[in-house]
Amino acid sequence: MFLLNHWIARRAPGRVDAASVNQYDFLLERALACTKERGHKPNFIAVDFYALGDLFRVVDTLNGLP
Known part of the structure; x- marks a missing residue:
């Protein structure tokens, strides 16, 4: 398992x-x-305020989805 913590x-x-x-x-x-x-x-x-920005689009890209 690899968790990326991404926040300031x-x-x-x-x-x-x-x-x-x-x-x-x-x-x-x-x-x-x-x-x-x-x-x-x-x-x-893991991010702060998951609904802000493009988290789900990035996850789709990493998973090879359009």
Whole structure:
């Protein structure tokens, strides 16, 4: 099991920060970098405010879905 924790840790969770770091390009690049470093894709991606940004689209991309 490979869990990718993805959030800004230097302060309390915020919707503005989450909307930024949960954007498709930002989150996908992080997931792909972790995949390259660890040798396999994350099974789970943990984010703050999952409904903000493109988490589900990134997961679909990682799973090879359109």
